[in-house]
Amino acid sequence: MELLTALVVGLLFAIGTYLLLTKNMIRVVLGNALISYGTNMMILTSGRLKTGRAPVLGGTDEIVALEGTGGLAVDGISYIDPIPQALILTAIVIGFAVTAFIFVLSYRTVQEYGTDNLDELRGWENE
Amino acid sequence: MSNLVAFPVLLSFGTGILLLFLHGRVSVQRIVAFLGSLGLLGVSITLTSTVWQHGIQVRTAGGWPVPFGITLAVDLFGGMMTILAAIILFTSLLFAYRDLDPAREKNFFYPVLFFMMAGINLSFVTGDLFNLFVAFEVMLISSYFLLTLGGSGGQLREGLKYLILNATASTVFLIAVALLYGVTSSLNMADVAAKAAQQPGNPYFTLIGILFMVVFASKGALFPLYWWLPRSYFFAPNGIAALFAAMLTKVGVYALVRVFTLIFVHDTSFTHNLLLWVAGLTMLLGVFGAIAQYDFKAILSYHIISQIGYMIMGLGLYTPLALAGTVFYIAHHIIVKSGLFLLAGVTQRITGHTDFKKYSGLLTGYPGLAFTFLATGISLAGVPPFSGFFSKFALLKAAVEKGAWGIATVSLVVSLFTLFSMIKIYRKAFWGKESGERTKRTGMDHAMALLPALILLALSVAMGIGARPMMEFALAASEQLMNPNIYIQAVMGR
Numbered sequence: 001m002e003l004l005t006a007l008v009v010g011l012l013f014a015i016g017t018y019l020l021l022t023k024n025m026i027r028v029v030l031g032n033a034l035i036s037y038g039t040n041m042m043i044l045t046s047g048r049l050k051t052g053r054a055p056v057l058g059g060t061d062e063i064v065a066l067e068g069t070g071g072l073a074v075d076g077i078s079y080i081d082p083i084p085q086a087l088i089l090t091a092i093v094i095g096f097a098v099t100a101f102i103f104v105l106s107y108r109t110v111q112e113y114g115t116d117n118l119d120e121l122r123g124w125e126n127e
Numbered sequence: 128m129s130n131l132v133a134f135p136v137l138l139s140f141g142t143g144i145l146l147l148f149l150h151g152r153v154s155v156q157r158i159v160a161f162l163g164s165l166g167l168l169g170v171s172i173t174l175t176s177t178v179w180q181h182g183i184q185v186r187t188a189g190g191w192p193v194p195f196g197i198t199l200a201v202d203l204f205g206g207m208m209t210i211l212a213a214i215i216l217f218t219s220l221l222f223a224y225r226d227l228d229p230a231r232e233k234n235f236f237y238p239v240l241f242f243m244m245a246g247i248n249l250s251f252v253t254g255d256l257f258n259l260f261v262a263f264e265v266m267l268i269s270s271y272f273l274l275t276l277g278g279s280g281g282q283l284r285e286g287l288k289y290l291i292l293n294a295t296a297s298t299v300f301l302i303a304v305a306l307l308y309g310v311t312s313s314l315n316m317a318d319v320a321a322k323a324a325q326q327p328g329n330p331y332f333t334l335i336g337i338l339f340m341v342v343f344a345s346k347g348a349l350f351p352l353y354w355w356l357p358r359s360y361f362f363a364p365n366g367i368a369a370l371f372a373a374m375l376t377k378v379g380v381y382a383l384v385r386v387f388t389l390i391f392v393h394d395t396s397f398t399h400n401l402l403l404w405v406a407g408l409t410m411l412l413g414v415f416g417a418i419a420q421y422d423f424k425a426i427l428s429y430h431i432i433s434q435i436g437y438m439i440m441g442l443g444l445y446t447p448l449a450l451a452g453t454v455f456y457i458a459h460h461i462i463v464k465s466g467l468f469l470l471a472g473v474t475q476r477i478t479g480h481t482d483f484k485k486y487s488g489l490l491t492g493y494p495g496l497a498f499t500f501l502a503t504g505i506s507l508a509g510v511p512p513f514s515g516f517f518s519k520f521a522l523l524k525a526a527v528e529k530g531a532w533g534i535a536t537v538s539l540v541v542s543l544f545t546l547f548s549m550i551k552i553y554r555k556a557f558w559g560k561e562s563g564e565r566t567k568r569t570g571m572d573h574a575m576a577l578l579p580a581l582i583l584l585a586l587s588v589a590m591g592i593g594a595r596p597m598m599e600f601a602l603a604a605s606e607q608l609m610n611p612n613i614y615i616q617a618v619m620g621r
Contacts, residue, residue: 020291032291036298039298043308046306046308047308083308087304087305087308098294101268102287102290102294105271105287108283109283113284121287
């Protein structure tokens with residue numbers, strides 16, 4: 001399972017990097033989005049992929065952190081580590097806001113310059 | 128345990144939200160923003176003096192035990208940064224009152240400014256790596272807004288590049304945090320540092336350290352990731368540019384210093400030597416870029432890059448004196464660089480340009496402006512009795528003591544070129560025959576625009592004359608930085 005996700009993450013990164021390096025503005029924005037999806041998947045993998053009980057605990061359960069595995073154990077049953085999922089949730093929200101902002105900014109830039117080719121957006125002069 | 132550590136963040140957020148509700152009433156917004164910045168100054172000074180008296184202040188959100196909850200922890204270095212941020216906010220506001228055009232001022236300038244301050248202050252007080260990422264994002268998304276506010280040609284174009292670079296760097300940040308979580312199963316900086324100390328030979332830490340270096344190098348404009356800085360700051364309105372030039376890159380530097388003094392300290396012969404090389408190249412290429420420029424703001428923008436090299440030089444040397452030099456230099460740089468950008472702004476108000484080809488001879492009509500610039504400029508270059516001399520002296524002494532002659536030579540050469548650049552600005556803009564147009568303004572208006580730069584110059588002089596207490600503070604801060612155990616014990620409580 002880890003191997004599969006690693007390959008998918010690698011693929012997303014490869015496509016994302018390719019798109020980031022192209023000259024078309026919309027491709028750059030999409031490349032950025034793909035890379036952030038790859039990252040989210042990587043965070044999920046960093047918490048180890050395993051089956052177990054959902055991380056919902058009763059009031060009297062005693063929590064033990066399993067050293068070095070990133071997991072938790074309660075009454076001897078291993079639990080899914082909830083932290084990576086919380087991180088991804090935050091990262092998705094932030095990524096959503098930033099992507100929305102990039103879209104608006106790209107749109108305004110295209111309106112202003114009449115081109116979406118990044119090569120034509122170089123230069124120093126202050127118009 | 129003290130709630131005080133959260134106040135710089137809460138006060139910024141609170142003021143920002145209040146300002147949102149005052150949308151459309153610019154004069155009320157001005158007063159609220161003014162009071163908010165004074166409040167921030169007061170809170171951060173109180174916080175830092177508490178840290179000075181009682182050691183590192185820690186607060187865990189929601190009372191969770193330490194590795195689980197989000198920790199806020201402030202040491203002397205972080206406390207100093209919150210004070211500097213508040214000072215720069217205050218002076219930039221004073222300048223923006225005079226300089227910012229009404230259309231920009233009306234459209235959410237003040238609320239977003241305070242949201243950005245919340246992000247900046249959160250990154251200085253947080254003790255949690257993921258929280259640091261969130262703080263960076265809060266700061267960055269506000270900075271995208273401020274940088275493109277108004278949307279005049281160059282702003283949109285350069286803002287887009289700034290945004291894409293930072294969005295990509297943030298993704299790498301997230302990757303680095305995820306990998307570190309995978310290795311240590313913790314996000315709390317103190318906990319991660321303690322776990323890193325238990326396995327000093329683990330190569331993963333060096334790898335993740337380099338990832339963090341790439342991230343903070345692109346946010347802090349280090350070689351080879353500095354190309355975005357000169358242009359994006361060039362096109363921003365002057366009051367905003369002064370705040371950005373002073374604070375934003377320094378947040379990256381702060382984060383770099385934090386992780387490379389706390390977590391990644393077990394392979395210094397590789398990581399810190401690499402930082403030293405990067406520092407030298409950043410200094411040199413930044414200053415060469417500045418020499419080639421022929422524009423007030425462009426020269427200053429390139430000098431930000433070269434001076435970030437000095438800060439990283441102290442970190443790369445990694446001795447108590449060198450880190451004290453870094454702390455002192457950051458304080459000096461933030462004050463002086465912001466002052467110089469404000470002076471560029473004042474010049475632009477008078478002449479309408481920052482390009483030297485379009486005006487000269489400002490000394491005749493505006494001697495006060497010319498001499499303020501001269502004093503601030505030579506402070507940047509490191510001439511006594513200004514603050515620049517003492518901070519550079521500490522860094523140089525540390526380099527010589529460690530026998531790092533290469534970086535010592537580079538830093539001296541770069542200082543000379545900095546002086547050359549400042550003299551060049553003085554010669555082109557202030558000396559010579561009067562040419563170019565002058566906007567008619569009253570003397571009072573001019574004096575009010577000059578006031579924030581004068582405040583900053585006074586602070587630079589005060590730091591130069593009071594170099595001894597300032598250096599004592601810097602040494603105390605560097606002692607905390609050099610001994611990660613102090614931080615770990617304060618946070619973990621054992």
